[in-house]
Amino acid sequence: MTASLDAFSTPMMRQYAGLKREYPDAILFFRCGDFYETYAEDAEEAGRLLNIIVTRKGMGKDGDVAMAGVPYHAAEGYIAKLVRAGKRVAVAEQTEDPKQAKGLVRREVMRVVTPGTATDEALLEDKANNYLVALCPIKAKGSSTPVWGVAVADVSTGFFALSETSADDAQGRLLNELERLEAKEILLPDDAEAPFLEPLFLERNLTVSNRPRDDFRPEPARQLLLDHFRVQSLEGYGAEDLTAGIAAAGALLRYLKQTQRSAIAHIADLRVHFAQGSMVLDAVTQRSLELVRGLQHESREGTLLSVIDRTQTPMGGRMMRAWLLQPLCNQSDIESRLEAVGDFVDHLNLRTVVGEALRGVRDLERIVGRASIGNAGPRDLGTLREGLRRLPALKQALASSKSNLLKDLSSRIDPLDDLADTLAEALVEEPPTTLSGGQVIREGFSPDLDEIKFTARNSKDWIAQFRAREAQRVGAEKLKVGFNKVFGYYIELTKAQLRAIGGEPPEGYIRKQTIANGERFITQELKEKEDIILHAEDRIAALEAQLFDELRRRVADRAVDVLRDAEIVAQIDCLRSLAETAISGRYVRPQINDDGLIEILDGRHPVLEAIQTDPPFVANDVMLSPDDCQVALITGPNMAGKSTYIRQAALLTLMAHMGSFVPARSANIALVDRIFTRVGAHDALVRGQSTFLVEMTETANILRNATSRSLVILDEIGRGTSTYDGLSIAWAVCEYLYNTPGQRAKTLFATHYHELTALEAAMPRLRNFHVAVLEEKQRIVFLYKLIPGPADESYGIHAAEFAGVPAPVVHRAWEILGRLEAGEAVAPRVGEVGEESEAKAMTAKKKASILPKADPWSDRQLSLFDTAPPNPAVERLKLVDPNRLTPLEALAVLAELKKISETRN
Numbered sequence: 037m038t039a040s041l042d043a044f045s046t047p048m049m050r051q052y053a054g055l056k057r058e059y060p061d062a063i064l065f066f067r068c069g070d071f072y073e074t075y076a077e078d079a080e081e082a083g084r085l086l087n088i089i090v091t092r093k094g095m096g097k098d099g100d101v102a103m104a105g106v107p108y109h110a111a112e113g114y115i116a117k118l119v120r121a122g123k124r125v126a127v128a129e130q131t132e133d134p135k136q137a138k139g140l141v142r143r144e145v146m147r148v149v150t151p152g153t154a155t156d157e158a159l160l161e162d163k164a165n166n167y168l169v170a171l172c173p174i175k176a177k178g179s180s181t182p183v184w185g186v187a188v189a190d191v192s193t194g195f196f197a198l199s200e201t202s203a204d205d206a207q208g209r210l211l212n213e214l215e216r217l218e219a220k221e222i223l224l225p226d227d228a229e230a231p232f233l234e235p236l237f238l239e240r241n242l243t244v245s246n247r248p249r250d251d252f253r254p255e256p257a258r259q260l261l262l263d264h265f266r267v268q269s270l271e272g273y274g275a276e277d278l279t280a281g282i283a284a285a286g287a288l289l290r291y292l293k294q295t296q297r298s299a300i301a302h303i304a305d306l307r308v309h310f311a312q313g314s315m316v317l318d319a320v321t322q323r324s325l326e327l328v329r330g331l332q333h334e335s336r337e338g339t340l341l342s343v344i345d346r347t348q349t350p351m352g353g354r355m356m357r358a359w360l361l362q363p364l365c366n367q368s369d370i371e372s373r374l375e376a377v378g379d380f381v382d383h384l385n386l387r388t389v390v391g392e393a394l395r396g397v398r399d400l401e402r403i404v405g406r407a408s409i410g411n412a413g414p415r416d417l418g419t420l421r422e423g424l425r426r427l428p429a430l431k432q433a434l435a436s437s438k439s440n441l442l443k444d445l446s447s448r449i450d451p452l453d454d455l456a457d458t459l460a461e462a463l464v465e466e467p468p469t470t471l472s473g474g475q476v477i478r479e480g481f482s483p484d485l486d487e488i489k490f491t492a493r494n495s496k497d498w499i500a501q502f503r504a505r506e507a508q509r510v511g512a513e514k515l516k517v518g519f520n521k522v523f524g525y526y527i528e529l530t531k532a533q534l535r536a537i538g539g540e541p542p543e544g545y546i547r548k549q550t551i552a553n554g555e556r557f558i559t560q561e562l563k564e565k566e567d568i569i570l571h572a573e574d575r576i577a578a579l580e581a582q583l584f585d586e587l588r589r590r591v592a593d594r595a596v597d598v599l600r601d602a603e604i605v606a607q608i609d610c611l612r613s614l615a616e617t618a619i620s621g622r623y624v625r626p627q628i629n630d631d632g633l634i635e636i637l638d639g640r641h642p643v644l645e646a647i648q649t650d651p652p653f654v655a656n657d658v659m660l661s662p663d664d665c666q667v668a669l670i671t672g673p674n675m676a677g678k679s680t681y682i683r684q685a686a687l688l689t690l691m692a693h694m695g696s697f698v699p700a701r702s703a704n705i706a707l708v709d710r711i712f713t714r715v716g717a718h719d720a721l722v723r724g725q726s727t728f729l730v731e732m733t734e735t736a737n738i739l740r741n742a743t744s745r746s747l748v749i750l751d752e753i754g755r756g757t758s759t760y761d762g763l764s765i766a767w768a769v770c771e772y773l774y775n776t777p778g779q780r781a782k783t784l785f786a787t788h789y790h791e792l793t794a795l796e797a798a799m800p801r802l803r804n805f806h807v808a809v810l811e812e813k814q815r816i817v818f819l820y821k822l823i824p825g826p827a828d829e830s831y832g833i834h835a836a837e838f839a840g841v842p843a844p845v846v847h848r849a850w851e852i853l854g855r856l857e858a859g860e861a862v863a864p865r866v867g868e869v870g871e872e873s874e875a876k877a878m879t880a881k882k883k884a885s886i887l888p889k890a891d892p893w894s895d896r897q898l899s900l901f902d903t904a905p906p907n908p909a910v911e912r913l914k915l916v917d918p919n920r921l922t923p924l925e926a927l928a929v930l931a932e933l934k935k936i937s938e939t940r941n
Contacts, residue, residue: 041101046098047140049095055128055144062126067128074104081123086106086117088106090103091103112158119154122243126148131144146298152166153221160192160402163356167220168189168191168220169187169214169217170185170187170287172280185198186213187281188219188288192406193351196289196303198281199281200280214233215318221243223246224247225247225249247287247291253286257284257290261289273306273308285306298410299410314363314365315362315711318712320713325687325711327341340360344614347613348395348609351606355606355609359694363690373441376695379438386434387615389429396426403591404420412591413470414584420459420591424452425460433446445608452594455591461481462583464476471577471581488568488572491568515527515533516528524563525566526549527545529557531553546560623697623700624702627705628705634689638700639699640655641680641684642684662780666802667785669785669795671788671805671807673807678807679715685747689708690711708782712741712748714734731754742781748784750769767789767791803824807821
């Protein structure tokens with residue numbers, strides 16, 4: 037504790053200092069009336085981060101202390117800002133009514149808000165989970181490598197799971213998992229060494245919370261889990277033998293109990309997660325395919341998720357993201373989803389009715405989560421009520437579905453009629469956000485509350501009725517009922533009235549005051565009503581808060597049931613969303629095979645098609661087969677669409693595995709265990725890695741882990757180094773993927789190394805393809821169409837010109853190219869660069885185009901293989917199927933054959 041706080045002797049500052057000692061790593065929000073105040077160093081930090089004024093608060097003889105405060109009604113926004121800055125905030129509430137307190141008001145820290153434990157809406161994304169992850173390495177006896185336990189929780193939704201890994205690539209798997217989860221906070225033992233995580237911390241700005249090693253001890257962790265779930269063994273969860281996973285889960289649960297400081301009843305299930313049930317997508321693939329985050333930005337814009345996610349509920353949005361990052365591997369499960377999506381596609385009425393029902397369902401998971409920790413407000417429970425009201429219609433709509441999956445989901449929906457009825461009876465139709473005296477509980481739910489409200493509203497009438505009743509009872513027609521601040525309400529009888537009724541006070545009257553002309557009395561009934569009248573607002577607020585708290589506890593008690601329904605609703609929402617996407621995008625249902633065949637006709641890139649309208653997106657086929665075309669080698673100029681094509685193939689394969697229809701004329705897609713990508717070029721500066729090192733690291737991962745059931749897309753392998761080195765690496769990688777038993781992955785290999793196209797002659801399962809280009813008057817037109825055969829030239833200078841490279845550079849490049857292809861020496865040009873006319877530019881380009889080019893099949897070039905070179909025109913024709921050529925493709929092939937003929941002649 038800082039000396040600045042220890043120096044103060046006032047009771048309040050001693051109380052503050054005591055709480056601060058319990059939470060030294062958090063900014064302490066200390067409730068004082070209508071404000072949360074921070075002091076000393078916390079005040080300075082809060083002032084800087086929140087941009088609020090820091091003042092000085094006097095402490096009598098102890099001097100003054102730095103103080104910064106925020107209004108309690110706006111505190112959540114300020115807390116959110118601090119948490120986003122990576123800070124922890126301990127919130128200390130007044131735990132007794134200041135009016136009833138004797139001396140210092142009791143205060144207690146009721147919750148600690150951290151990036152991974154946030155539950156308030158201001159800190160959460162509707163369609164993204166807020167994951168807290170605990171990692172625990174445990175070394176078994178005789179082993180040099182640890183087993184890593186992993187526990188994951190989202191306290192806002194009640195999700196809780198554990199797993200562990202001891203594989204040789206455990207660190208890589210952990211990084212992949214953390215990338216998928218986008219965890220907000222990671223718990224680590226304070227003695228753990230995990231340098232491999234440091235780049236991720238820097239890239240993602242994660243909060244790392246080091247916890248005592250004792251929190252991760254397996255046996256206490258196990259006991260904590262048993263106590264929480266009220267079970268005798270973890271066998272029922274499939275976790276009994278996962279010691280490292282249990283250690284991580286126990287530490288995570290302990291952390292939640294410490295930070296929430298309340299019941300977390302909605303964390304009522306423990307899941308054991310293994311990757312075997314889903315396709316593995318490593319961190320590189322997740323980023324390269326821009327599944328949920330863009331490469332150039334961290335938003336959803338331009339991602340596959342942004343295209344396919346048409347969910348109407350936050351739970352559905354979070355589940356859609358999970359489906360996308362964990363595609364299925366089991367054919368039966370995939371077919372089941374496809375059947376359900378197809379049922380929605382085929383039946384407009386089903387889509388409409390289900391859509392209407394879903395429109396009234398909000399975030400059931402997070403509402404019940406807030407209810408369980410005591411943070412749910414009246415509007416939350418009103419929203420829950422409206423969501424529960426929609427469940428019967430949803431259940432009925434799906435009951436007659438032709439899909440077995442939808443019928444099963446319908447049968448498992450529990451409308452929770454009793455809870456829905458209670459919420460309907462208890463809450464007003466439009467509850468306010470916060471408790472507001474008399475505005476939350478519906479009239480008729482609580483007789484006591486109704487009486488207080490009635491009395492408060494009709495106090496004047498009651499006083500008048502009381503006076504008339506008493507006047508008649510005692511026989512004093514002009515009896516008076518008055519009020520003053522000293523005595524409150526009283527009954528006044530004059531001396532004459534007293535003599536008229538016998539000189540003694542009536543029964544039940546208690547003498548309170550003698551005045552000059554008479555006496556003032558009170559009765560028990562009057563004082564009770566006085567108390568009600570005078571304190572009606574306070575009593576209304578207190579009783580309403582009590583009733584609402586009981587209502588919130590009822591919701592918390594049914595947390596497991598609500599969460600079960602929420603998961604079912606999320607699945608229905610996702611399936612309907614995929615159907616809506618399929619209809620609007622003209623997608624088709626893919627066939628799923630176990631024969632290794634990927635055959636996509638007229639496939640389209642789902643994201644580019646969605647954002648590109650002029651010109652329309654050009655469709656392409658994908659043909660991969662373990663026996664005929666295991667490796668597709670794709671050549672062609674930059675900007676012609678090679679990278680788009682190979683990404684498109686990967687995206688459509690992934691979509692089929694998640695149970696989605698795909699943008700194509702038809703699709704028959706093999707079951708795939710993993711999708712690997714090596715696309716794009718980027719420096720990992722935070723890791724101290726160059727572009728080429730990143731490229732080689734990612735390539736190594738593919739070569740070590742790809743199987744014959746994997747799909748690999750490679751883009752420009754080897755371009756980050758010298759030409760010969762790059763060509764040699766690309767060649768060797770291609771051979772490895774082609775030849776290695778058990779690792780002959782289906783591969784799309786885009787390259788600028790035209791020398792590799794000669795591999796087709798020696799590798800029967802390798803096929804050459806290129807992106808068609810049309811030449812018009814020394815200019816090129818990209819056709820974005822993939823056709824069989826190798827590209828005849830790279831069109832690099834054309835692409836440079838198309839991209840806007842300055843004209844002098846383009847003109848000089850044409851001149852140099854012409855000389856090099858003619859075998860002439862090129863002397864460096866030194867001097868001021870001048871502008872050239874369009875005529876000179878055309879002359880340079882035309883001269884370059886007519887200069888004799890080296891024949892790739894001549895004896896002057898180094899032969900790749902000892903076999904005699906075939907006639908390239910004949911070989912090209914062998915690859916053409918005239919029955920499948922479009923007119924545009926036929927023209928492109930004809931132009932290509934003519935060029936081959938001219939070159940050889």
